[in-house]
Amino acid sequence: MTTEEKAGQVLLPSFKGKEVEAHAAAIERLHLAGSIIMGDNVPLDPQGRLDVSGMAAVNQRLAQAAAAGGRPWPGIIAVDQEGGQVARLGAPLTEWPTPMSYGAAGSVPLAKEAGQGLAAELVPLGFNVDFAPDTDVTVGPKDPTIGARSMSSDPGAAASLGVAFSQGMLAAGVLPAVKHFPGHGSVAVDSHVSLPVQPAAVADLGGRDWKPFGAAIAAGSPMVMTGHIAVPALQPGVPASLSGPTYAALRGLGFNGVAVTDALNMGAVAKQYPGGTAAVMALAAGADLLLMPADVGQAHAAIVQAVASGALPPERLDEAARRVATMMAWHGRTAAANGAPAGSGGALSARVSASAVTVLSGPCSGPLVPGAVRVAGGGPGDRARFEAAAARAGLSVGSGPLVSLIGYGGRGADGDIAVALDAPWPLQDSPAPVKIALYGRTDGAFDALAAVLAGKAPAPGKLPAAVGSFPAGTGCP
Template sequence: MDTGQKAGQVLLPFFKGTDAAAHAAVIERLHLSGAIIMGDNVPKGPQGQVDPAAMTAANQQLATATRADGDSWPGLIGVDQEGGVVARLGLPLTEWPAPMSFGAAGSEPLAREAGGGLAAELAPLGFTVDFAPDTDVTIGPKDPTIGARSMSSDPDAAAALGAAFSHGMLGAGILPVAKHFPGHGSVTADSHLSLPVQPATVEELRGRDWKPFQAAVAGGAPMIMTGHIAVPALEPGVPASLSAPTYQALRGLGFNGVAVTDALNMEAVNKQYPSGAAAVKALAAGADLLLMPADVDQAHAAIVRAVASGELSAQRLDEAATRVATMMTWRGRTGAPQGAAPGSGAALSAKVSAAAVTVLSGPCTGPLVPGAVQVTGGGPGDRERFAAAAARAGLAVGSGPVVNLIGYGGRPAGGDIAVALDAPWPLQESAAPVKLAVYGRSDGAFDALAAVLAGKATAPGKLPAAVGSFPLGTGCAP
């Protein structure tokens, strides 16, 4: 490969709109490793749902373009599909609850099964990489970014469940990405908007935030994502994604796979390092794959110039490109598993939610409501989904106790029963005497809620993070 080809191999850009052919031409021109599919790239049918056939065709165009130079390995066709609020692909694909469900359910086999179920629907569409799972350890309500994307506030649980989910994904033919090293769940600012500072010592990080990444390395993780977090104990004022001491720390865990940056168009990086500077700095620091540079043409040109001027060593670019090509060669040799039809994981998704429902306060047995309830709160469509689930559970809607739904980012609620549909923190100050955490807004999550309200199922989940005076592990299960 010449320098231009190597520079392309370490870039994984986004594109705008649904014109995959236009982006395929960019992939060929710049020798890019592939593309990440964002929400606006997903072709939709007349009902506003994902068009699986069109998505498959678009991904095939992009994948074909990655081989225009005669590469023997498949391209990187990536997507952010974690479950919960981070899901670029909606119906008819299975809707999964928030990853915190796995912490509440506390079952590694279930997490592994779900990782396989989620990935099995992506592989037939032509995806090779899913930027999941989020293995950050959340600190609770002071964590503004990760929240219910984290599986647990317990480092050991987050480590075991994240590794299990990743193994499930790998078994279904999708490369997982553990994120966001050195740990985004314990900072109090959002790196989409500014540069968070992680004040912990290296020793503290090893005992908390790095445990899931150590488990990922031990489990053979092919990729780990670095976050845009400044860690003074490693390198003050510099985003971890662009910091050589951070990559040294990651390699110090024994990681030999591909280190990928978080999106380089995020404000934590783009404000300070525009016009391709972030790409060069990240590569020089030790990154192997550069995700979503603000301008891929500028990033590519900047890398080529930096090698020519000596600012970036040719050896470092070789190392990065070789790691990416090696990973994808391995992915190609494993073959594509059979895959699964869109929506085939619905029963498994419902099983996850049924295992996760958590009672913080209120009865653990018997019906929580008489035969009818009133419903309020929630986001668009939540009350309609609740009503449909209530009907399936034999509950009428319109009279009786008030069930107050708290959606993503919602505030504490009154009523008779407060239900958190995402992170459970708002339950801390909710006045309702009965408090439930459901960790999802899927049909399966609402079915699990309705079954508990009607007394047709128990709530086996335990809090995966403390909620005010309710400690980690609160729940009905023994």
Template sequence: MTIEEKAGQVLLPFYTGNQVEAHAATIERLHLAGSIIMGDNVPRDAQGNVDVAGMGAINRRLAQAAAADGDPWPGMIGVDQEGGMVARLGPPLTEWPAPMSYGAAGSEPLTREAAQGLAGELVPLGFNVDFAPDTDVTMGPMDPTIGARSMSADPALAAAHGVAFSQGMLAAGVLPAVKHFPGHGSVTADSHHSMPTQPAAVEELRGRDWKPFQAAIDAGTPMVMTGHIAVPALEPGVPASLSAPTYAALRGLGFKGVAVTDALNMGAVTKQYPNGTAAVMALVAGADLLLMPADVAQAHAAIVGAVKSGSLPAARLDEAVLRVATMMTWQGRRGTPPGVPAGGAAPVSARVSAAAVTVVSGPCAGPLVPGAVRVAGGRPGDRQRFEAAAARAGLALGSGPVVNLIGFGGRPGGGDIEVALDAPWALQASPAPVRLALYGRTDAAFDALVAVLAGKAPAPGNLPAAVGTLPPGTGCP
């Protein structure tokens, strides 16, 4: 391969809007590894739902462009589809609750089945990479970024369910990428906007944040994503994604697969490293795949120039390309399973939510409301979904106890029953006698909630993170 071809194979770009042909031409011209699909690239029908046929056609065109050089491995067509708040693709694909549901439900087979269903719906659309699962260990209310994207505040639980989720994705034919090493759940800033600092010592990280990554590596994960987090114990002032000691630490855990950066167009990187410098720094440090550089042509030119000048050793670029090519060759040889039609995994999503509902305080048996209920809080769509679920369950609306819904970043609102739709620690300041954690806002999640309120179903979930003085594991026996 030429230097230009090698430089392209370590870049996975994004594009804006519906500029598919222009993007395909860029992929061919720069020999790029493929593409990631973001929310503004998703074609939609008149009702605002995903145009499944249109999405498939776009992905086939981009895969064709990635294959234009005749390489014997398939191009990458990736997406961020974790479930919960991070989902680029909505209906008619199955909607999934927040990943914290898996920690609350506590069933690794169910987590594996859910991931296989989620990934199985991506396969018919042409996706072969999903930048999930998030295996960060959340530290609770001080965590502004990950929250319910984390499966648990317990490192062992996050590790077990992260492995199960990855195994389910692989079984469906989609490559997972565990993220965000060295751990984004225990920092107090959002790397989309600025660079967080992780003050912990390496031994503390090894005993907490790194446990899910170690488990994933031991299970053979093909890809690990590094985050834009400064870790003074490794290299002060430098994002982990651009830090040689960080990649050395990752390899020190036994990882032999592809190290991919978090999106290089995020504020933590662009404010400090403009004009393609981040791409070269990441490769020199030990990254193998560079996700979403702010300007892919600029990044490509910077890599080619750095090899020619000697500031990026040719052997380091070769190592990165070889890892990417090896992973995608393996992916190609695995074949493509048939996948699942859009919406086909909905029953599994419903089972996840039903298994995750948690009684944080209040009775564990019997109806929690009489035959009627009122709803407050949340977003308008949350209230509409609750009302629709109540109607399906035969609960009247407009009188009775007030069920207050607390969404992401929300606060208790003084209802008779408080329900956290996202991370459960929003409930810690609530004086309500009955507090429930739902970890989702899908139709199926609201059906699970209403079934518990009406006394038609138990709430079998356990807290995957502390809520005030209530420890993880709190829930009904």
């Protein structure tokens, strides 16, 4: 491959809106690895739902562009689809609860089944990479960014559940990427906005944040995403995604796969390293795949120029391009086409929520409400979903105890029963006598909640992280 082709092979850009043809032309011209699909790229039908055939056509066009130069391996067609808050593709695809549900359910087989179920619906749309699962270990309310995207505050649980979810994705034919090394669940700043600093010593990181990554690597995970987090113990002031000592630490865990950066257009990087600087720095530091540079043309030119000037050793570009090509060649040769139709995971998603629902305080058996409830709070559509689920469970709505729904980023609510629909932290500030963590706002999650309220089902979940005075592991016996 020429230097220009190799420079393209390590770049995975996004694009604006519905400019598919212009983006396909850029993929061909710059020999790019492929593309990531973001929310504004998703075609919608007249009802505002995902246009399944339209999405498949977009991805087919981009895959065609990636193959135009005669490469024998498939281009990368990627998406961020974790479940919960991070889901670029909506209905009619299955809606999944937050990943913290797997920690609350505490079942490795269920996490694997869910990973396969989620990924299987991406295959018919033409996706072959999903930047999931998030294997960050959360530290609880002081973690403003990851929250319920984390499966657990327990490193061992985050490790085993993350591996299982990844193996499920691979079984469906989608490449997973565990994220965000060296650990985003224990910093108090959002890297989308500015640069978080991780003050922990390397020994402490190894015993907590790095455990899930070590487990993923031991299980053969093909990709690890590095986060925009500065770790003074490794390299002060430099985001991990651009830091040589960080990639050395990752390789020191035995990783031989593709190290991919988090999006290079995020505030933590873009503010400090404009133009093509970040791309060259990340590559020189040890990254293999550069995700979403702010300007892919600039990034490509900067890499080519850096090789020409000797600022970037050609062997480093060779190594990165070879790793990406090897991964995609392996995927093209081994991936079974285990696709599933849109929406086919609904029953499984509901089972995850039914296994996860957690009662922090209040009765563990019998009806929690006397056949009728009132409802308040939540985000758009939450109350309507709750009311529909209540009706299915035989509960009437309009009188009786008040159920207060707490949505993403919400605060502690009063009422008789407080229900957290995302991370459970707001329950620590709630005076409600009954506190329930639901970890999701899907129809299946609301069905699980209504069944517990009506006394028709137990709440088997256990808190995967401490919430105020409620320790991790709190739940009904």
